[in-house]
């Protein structure tokens with residue numbers, strides 16, 4: 503990979519590039535000829551993230567790259583900050599890979615919220631049951647099966663044993679993918695298995711308390727077969743941006759399928775009569791945990807919207 507502070511002598515000419523890492527007002531950008539440069543935002547209003555396609559030019563006099571425009575986004579994944587405001591996480595994703603593993607013990611409510619955000623943003627999702635060399639508890643296995651039954655694509659695999667990696671490579675081909683999940687589920691290990699040489703480029707690693715390497719910033723890598731893979735720091739929690747969630751289903755696949763059968767078009771599937779979602783839950787056709795997760799996300803969304811605009815529900 504070429505590295506250069508000025509990226510050659512094309513001062514003044516506008517160049518296309520891809521944001522590899524965003525540092526707020528500056529970004530590491532891979533220009534279309536493969537050169538990597540550090541570029542500063544030309545204006546304060548520019549908000550760019552990993553995966554953004556941008557235009558840069560070089561101020562020859564100061565040998566400084568400026569990022570002056572962001573291309574239209576094909577998709578955008580947002581999270582909510584504490585005040586309910588939408589914060590961009592990544593741009594142009596076609597697939598969100600939510601990684602879980604037997605250890606650390608999965609928080610499936612976090613998984614549900616990632617899946618909800620992806621569905622609401624029109625981004626495909628894959629639930630990766632990682633560390634397939636270890637066993638999930640029967641309770642978690644049951645819930646993973648319930649998630650698969652909602653239509654969510656799932657795949658068992660292991661970066662350590664190599665199980666499922668060929669299948670994973672096929673599914674990621676030509677896609678722009680982000681790996682998300684709790685710290686320690688093995689996202690960076692998957693990155694290293696999928697992108698040869700990524701190890702050398704992993705500059706954003708910190709040593710955690712346990713002496714383990716933990717990822718500190720989202721970073722994009724080119725996939726060998728085409729496409730791109732973004733490794734991201736582990737999370738404890740994830741709150742989707744409230745305004746981005748699908749109003750009727752909140753991005754829950756089974757709720758979206760059942761909602762047309764509710765009596766009221768604006769049914770929130772909480773206490774309303776003749777609600778197909780509550781009926782499916784009562785009949786055991788919808789996972790009780792998923793329904794509880796849906797209720798929690800409704801509540802969270804209401805709270806975040808209230809913070810966003812006091813007096814509004």
Ligand SMILES: Nc1nc2c(ncn2[C@@H]2O[C@H](COP(=O)(O)OP(=O)(O)OP(=O)(O)O)[C@@H](O)[C@H]2O)c(=O)[nH]1
Pocket residue numbers: 632633634635636659660661662663683684685686687688689690691692714715716717718734735736737
């Ligand atoms: N048993 C088992 N352990 C694995 C496997 N893949 C990775 N690990 C281990 O899981 C631990 C965490 O791996 P990482 O790849 O750093 O996890 P991460 O998700 O990137 O963690 P953060 O960067 O903190 O979010 C390491 O000790 C790995 O050796 C696997 O397939 N099986």
Ligand SMILES: [Mg+2]
Pocket residue numbers: 689690691715716717733734735736
């Ligand atoms: Mg990592």
Ligand SMILES: [Zn+2]
Pocket residue numbers: 761764769770771772774776777778779780
């Ligand atoms: Zn309903």
